[in-house]
Amino acid sequence: xxxxxxxxxxxxxxxxxxxxxxxxxxxxxxxxxxxxxxxxxxxxxxxxxxxxxxxxxxxxxxxxxxxxxxxxxxxxxxxxxxxxxxxxxxxxxxxxxxxxxxxxxxxxxxxxxxxxxxxxxxxxxxxxxxxxxxxxxxxxxxxxxxxxxxxxxxxxxxxxxxxxxxxxxxxxxxxxxxxxxxxxxxxxxxxxxxxxxxxxxxxxxxxxxxxxxxxxxxxxxxxxxxxxxxxxxxxxxxxxxxxxxxxxxxxxxxxxxxxxxxxxxxxxxxxxxxxxxxxxxxxxxxxxxxxxxxxxxxxxxxxxxxxxxxxxxxxxxxxxxxxxxxxxxxxxxxxxxxxxxxxx
Amino acid sequence: xxxxxxxxxxxxxxxxxxxxxxxxxxxxxxxxxxxxxxxxxxxxxxxxxxxxxxxxxxxxxxxxxxxxxxxxxxxxxxxxxxxxxxxxxxxxxxxxxxxxxxxxxxxxxxxxxxxxxxxxxxxxxxxxxxxxxxxxxxxxxxxxxxxxxxxxxxxxxxxxxxxxxxxxxxxxxxxxxxxxxxxxxxxxxxxxxxxxxxxxxxxxxxxxxxxxxxxxxxxxxxxxxxxxxxxxxxxxxxxxxxxxxxxxxxxxxxxxxxxxxxxxxxxxxxxxxxxxxxxxxxxxxxxxxxxxxxxxxxxxxxxxxxxxxxxxxxxxxxxxxxxxxxxxxxxxxxx
Ligand SMILES: Nc1ncnc2c1ncn2[C@@H]1O[C@H](COP(=O)(O)OP(=O)(O)O)[C@@H](O)[C@H]1O
Ligand SMILES: Nc1ncnc2c1ncn2[C@@H]1O[C@H](COP(=O)(O)OP(=O)(O)O)[C@@H](O)[C@H]1O
Ligand code: SF4
Ligand code: SF4
Ligand SMILES: [Mg+2]
Ligand SMILES: [Mg+2]
Numbered sequence: 259x260x261x262x263x264x265x266x267x268x269x270x271x272x273x274x275x276x277x278x279x280x281x282x283x284x285x286x287x288x289x290x291x292x293x294x295x296x297x298x299x300x301x302x303x304x305x306x307x308x309x310x311x312x313x314x315x316x317x318x319x320x321x322x323x324x325x326x327x328x329x330x331x332x333x334x335x336x337x338x339x340x341x342x343x344x345x346x347x348x349x350x351x352x353x354x355x356x357x358x359x360x361x362x363x364x365x366x367x368x369x370x371x372x373x374x375x376x377x378x379x380x381x382x383x384x385x386x387x388x389x390x391x392x393x394x395x396x397x398x399x400x401x402x403x404x405x406x407x408x409x410x411x412x413x414x415x416x417x418x419x420x421x422x423x424x425x426x427x428x429x430x431x432x433x434x435x436x437x438x439x440x441x442x443x444x445x446x447x448x449x450x451x452x453x454x455x456x457x458x459x460x461x462x463x464x465x466x467x468x469x470x471x472x473x474x475x476x477x478x479x480x481x482x483x484x485x486x487x488x489x490x491x492x493x494x495x496x497x498x499x500x501x502x503x504x505x506x507x508x509x510x511x512x513x514x515x516x517x518x519x520x521x522x523x524x525x526x527x528x529x530x531x532x533x534x535x536x537x538x539x540x541x542x543x544x545x546x547x548x549x550x551x552x553x554x555x556x557x558x559x560x561x562x563x564x565x566x567x568x569x570x571x572x573x574x575x576x577x578x579x580x581x582x583x584x585x586x587x588x589x590x591x592x593x594x595x596x597x598x599x600x601x602x
Numbered sequence: 603x604x605x606x607x608x609x610x611x612x613x614x615x616x617x618x619x620x621x622x623x624x625x626x627x628x629x630x631x632x633x634x635x636x637x638x639x640x641x642x643x644x645x646x647x648x649x650x651x652x653x654x655x656x657x658x659x660x661x662x663x664x665x666x667x668x669x670x671x672x673x674x675x676x677x678x679x680x681x682x683x684x685x686x687x688x689x690x691x692x693x694x695x696x697x698x699x700x701x702x703x704x705x706x707x708x709x710x711x712x713x714x715x716x717x718x719x720x721x722x723x724x725x726x727x728x729x730x731x732x733x734x735x736x737x738x739x740x741x742x743x744x745x746x747x748x749x750x751x752x753x754x755x756x757x758x759x760x761x762x763x764x765x766x767x768x769x770x771x772x773x774x775x776x777x778x779x780x781x782x783x784x785x786x787x788x789x790x791x792x793x794x795x796x797x798x799x800x801x802x803x804x805x806x807x808x809x810x811x812x813x814x815x816x817x818x819x820x821x822x823x824x825x826x827x828x829x830x831x832x833x834x835x836x837x838x839x840x841x842x843x844x845x846x847x848x849x850x851x852x853x854x855x856x857x858x859x860x861x862x863x864x865x866x867x868x869x870x871x872x873x874x875x876x877x878x879x880x881x882x883x884x885x886x887x888x889x890x891x892x893x894x895x896x897x898x899x900x901x902x903x904x905x906x907x908x909x910x911x912x913x914x915x916x917x918x919x920x921x922x923x924x925x926x927x928x929x930x931x932x933x934x935x936x937x
Contacts, residue, residue: 301791402881416882446653446818448879451862455878473791476821476864480871499868517796519825521848521863522870531803532825534796538761 261333262289263467264313264352264435269327271308271317271491280542282308284491284550285327287569290484292434293465295458297478297499299514300488303539306471309488310437312337314354315344331435349376353428357440359420363412369396369423370408376430395426399456418449422456429460435467436460442477454481475518479503484575487511490540490550493569495583497576507578507587509555510535515591549580557582605680606641607779607812608665608698613638613674615657615664619887632887634660636836637674639913642780647806647813649827649844651820651859653883657836658816662784665814666700667691678780696726699773701766703785708769709757715768716753719743722775729776742771745808747801763794767801774805782814787822799826820863824848832856835886835894838913840928842921852919852928855895875931893925901927 271283283305290296298306311317313329315336329336331351336344356362364372373395374388383391389408396404399422412420421441428436438457442450458481461468472478478485478499485502487495487510495508506512513535537554540546549567552558561581569579572587580586614637619630635657642648650658663669665676667683676683678694686694702708709718720739723730730738740750746767748760757765766786773781783802787795799822805811817823823830824844831841832855840853851857858877865874879898884890890897896906905926913924 301793418882446883447820447862448653448858449882451864451876451878454864455876474864475792475866479866479868480864482868503866503868514792515866517793518866519796519799519819519821520866521821521824521860522865522867522874531800532796534800535793536797538763538794 261330263292263294263332264469265289265328265330266309266313267328267330269309269312269329270325271305271312272323272325273321274543278543281545282322282491282542283312283327284545285569286488286491286493288486288493288496290435290467290469292467293461295461295468295470295481295483297470297472297482297485298488299472299475299478299485301473301514301539303542304488305491306488307439310354310439310469310471314348314352314437315341316348316354349380349431349433351433352435352437353431353433354437354439355421355424355428355441357443359417359424360412362424363420363427365412368409368411369415373408373423373427373430376427380431391430392426395430396423398429398460399423399426401426416449417445418452421445421453425453425456425460429464432464433466435469437469437471439471440473441470443472443474450477457481475514487514490545491542492550492579493577494551494580495578496569497573497578501573501576503591505573505576505587505590507572507576507583508551508580509557509586510551512586512591513554551580557586604644607644608640608642608676608678608683608814610641610665610676611639611674613661613664613676614672615660615669616672630887632885633836633889634886635664635671636886636889638833638836638838640831640838640841642812642814644779644812645806645810646828647815647826649823649830650814650816650833651818651823651830652833653818653859655883655886656833657886658818658833659784661833662700662782662814662816666698666782692725696722696729696776697778698780698782699776699778700782700784701769701773701786703788706762706765706789709765711757714754714756715743715748715760718757718768719771719775722772726776738775739771742775745774745805746771747797761794763790763798766790766798770798770801770805774809777809778811780812780814782816784816785818786815788817788819795822802826820848820859832859835883835889837894837924839895839925840921840923841913846921850920850930852916852921852930853895853923853925854899854901854927856923857931858898858900895925901925903927 266286266288269283269286273280273282286309300306370392373392377383377388377391393404393408396408401407401422442453482499484498486493489510495511516533535554546553548563548565552562567579567581569577572578572583613635615635616631616633618628620626621629664671716739719742720735723735743750748767787798827844829843830847831838834855840856851860858879861875861877881898884897892907892909893911896902911924911926913922915922916928918929
């Protein structure tokens with residue numbers, strides 16, 4: 259079998275020194291194939307962005323320190339690669355977009371200039387040809403009147419349009435992998451829906467691998483092929499989207515699902531209490547012994563405080579890091595089976 | 603039915619748009635709130651939903667008397683809210699409190715939690731005599747699920763969810779009748795958000811509070827609210843009970859909003875209707891003529907550019923919507 263497009267293997271990253279050392283990534287492993295959407299789901303501070311930055315080679319070291327693991331792109335190990343090689347891969351092979359498009363764009367250059375720059379410096383195109391390609395790129399991301407908008411500055415774009423412009427810029431050199439780090443978190447829901455649809459279409463048209471980083475269980479359910487759930491710098495569960503929602507195997511995954519107030523669901527009874535996960539995520543400089551989730555887990559028993567549950571295979575393509583994962587997966591979620599949806 | 607504790611009629615708040623530094627001229631108006639009417643009944647939760655910039659926070663600020671209205675009226679327990687001065691204003695402030703979105707900036711970083719939560723007692727010493735102050739504050743911390751021993755800690759020593767609890771404790775101190783919640787859980791992670799939502803429900807039951815609950819998250823609003831008002835560009839476009847809005851939305855904007863919310867259930871993928879709105883919300887400084895939603899409305903007709911639709915019940919609907927062609931959506935049951 260060919261190597262996956264991207265493979266992250268047992269990645270470990272720390273920040274700080276001495277007793278203040280924060281173990282931010284504690285053995286993160288995931289992979290994404292061509293044309294596939296992998297969603298990385300987790301609450302803030304769980305290490306989603308640090309993983310992505312390490313993959314892209316843009317993690318600040320210091321203060322960060324990569325202490326172990328590997329990142330392979332089409333089988334090529336990147337963590338030891340020369341800086342020129344990483345620079346070449348950025349843009350050409352892998353690209354990243356961020357939550358905050360405004361600060362990722364340069365305010366003093368037109369949007370068109372910033373896109374065209376890549377064609378000029380990395381493809382050796384003339385100014386004129388590069389600008390023509392920039393217009394095509396804006397067109398590709400469905401910006402109306404692209405030929406006019408290309409001459410505008412980032413502040414003249416709305417939030418949704420800026421995110422489109424950033425997508426255009428990231429796709430300019432035709433990368434095989436796009437990492438989207440919370441691309442719609444700052445946007446309103448109607449605009450979020452437009453952007454998610456656009457990303458999904460572009461992935462399909464180009465056969466691109468997409469890593470979608472998000473904290474929104476709804477977004478994940480609508481677009482992900484596979485999902486990796488992160489907690490305290492680890493992947494705690496990983497499987498295809500349908501199985502994750504139908505057979506959540508890790509108590510943290512189940513807790514997230516029980517915490518979300520759903521727009522389509524009076525099944526639990528309107529106003530019936532949500533079932534939040536008690537407590538807070540641990541400090542990354544004092545991660546609990548055993549299962550890192552045990553202080554918040556309703557099912558914790560003695561073995562959970564003593565032994566770290568490894569991320570292990572519990573079914574075809576379904577991996578979970580809980581001592582009792584099989585039992586939880588078999589129980590399924592606690593959710594009504596039927597509901598009403600708005601339809602044509 | 604009881605009398606509303608808060609009744610708002612035709613409320614308008616415009617902000618002038620100015621040009622020039624030396625000779626400041628007003629060149630236009632941002633019509634942030636442009637004719638809002640609503641009633642809040644004792645002990646209920648009224649949700650106000652809408653996308654950013656539609657005027658939700660401005661509405662809250664005007665009702666809290668933090669900025670004067672341009673026009674319109676509001677009564678609190680039957681008394682004119684905007685006419686209150688002096689002692690009457692101070693007395694009313696006990697009854698209506700606000701909780702803000704950002705647990706990071708809404709608490710003074712140099713004050714201890716005890717000072718922050720006890721601050722309302724400084725302004726209203728009649729509520730708690732000095733000797734009783736510490737006990738009352740500790741009681742409040744306990745009510746919102748914080749450790750009463752932490753009374754001498756500073757805000758930065760707490761997590762985001764805990765800080766939001768501090769803000770809630772402060773709002774509760776004077777035993778208000780109404781709390782305006784402006785996006786109180788928007789900045790919180792989902793597991794923490796659920797803790798705070800449950801806390802708000804518990805407190806409402808225990809103290810008989812009425813909430814004016816402002817949010818952009820339609821799931822949160824469905825969970826918490828008895829009634830809902832949907833805002834677009836400064837006006838309410840649809841209002842009804844939570845059930846009416848979430849199962850029989852009849853305004854095209856509400857329908858599009860609801861269909862845009864991703865549902866955490868992959869088995870519904872491709873089975874829900876997707877009403878995708880084109881483009882962005884127009885500027886409130888220059889709203890469209892007629893129906894304000896017409897530039898993005900999939901059902902817009904020529905009449906929509908001429909006549910602003912009234913917020914009223916129409917023949918095929920059971921609750922008010924501001925659309926000439928309001929009609930309920932088609933629902934199907936899926937397994
Ligand atoms: N430059 C940095 N210096 C110190 N700590 C950092 C830095 N970047 C990230 N961290 C820490 O790493 C942890 C994971 O961060 P991040 O990957 O951004 O989380 P997520 O994206 O899942 O919200 C956090 O606790 C954060 O404070
Ligand atoms: N002090 C102000 N001066 C001028 N415009 C304002 C002011 N406050 C709010 N606005 C404008 O009023 C509109 C409504 O804002 P806001 O009430 O904050 O909306 P929401 O809370 O729904 O996001 C926005 O266009 C905003 O830019
Ligand atoms: S290993 Fe134990 S503590 Fe950890 S998630 Fe499983 S049951 Fe809970
Ligand atoms: S009045 Fe016209 S433009 Fe406005 S919502 Fe109804 S159909 Fe759309
Ligand atoms: Mg992040
Ligand atoms: Mg606001």
